[in-house]
Amino acid sequence: MSDVVNRSERHRFELDLGDGEVGFAEYRLLDGKRILFPHTVVPDGHEGHGYGTRLIEAGLEYAREHELKVIPKCPFFAAYMRKHAETRDLLDPGSAELLD
Known part of the structure; x- marks a missing residue:
């Protein structure tokens, strides 16, 4: 398996x-300042092995490196950011309701 x-x-x-x-993990770059994550897919039979988490962490690392604010439309992304307070600085200010 690759990275x-x-x-x-x-x-x-x-x-x-x-x-x-x-x-x-799909993404859309918006206005050079934000990144929207609408959808994350881990094929059936591969759930529960941390693959989704690896995808999310890669996306968040990319956002941090490129100084992008994150819009976590994907429920899995939102749940990860809700659980990991250290990622909250990446949250787009207009997207706070996605973590409720």
Whole structure:
């Protein structure tokens, strides 16, 4: 299994799970200041192994490195940020309700 790769041409972070299966976290760059994460997918049979967490952490690291504020529309992303207070500085101020 490989590390998470940013497939910018597809607007998603991908994780090769083997046997042709890929987990991914989609994103959209907005106005050069924000990144929206609408959807995260881990194929059936691969849940519970931390793959989704790895995808989210890669996305948040990218946001931090590029000084982007995060809009966590994906419920999995929002739950991660809710649970990990150290990520709150990345939250887009207009998106606080997504963590409620």
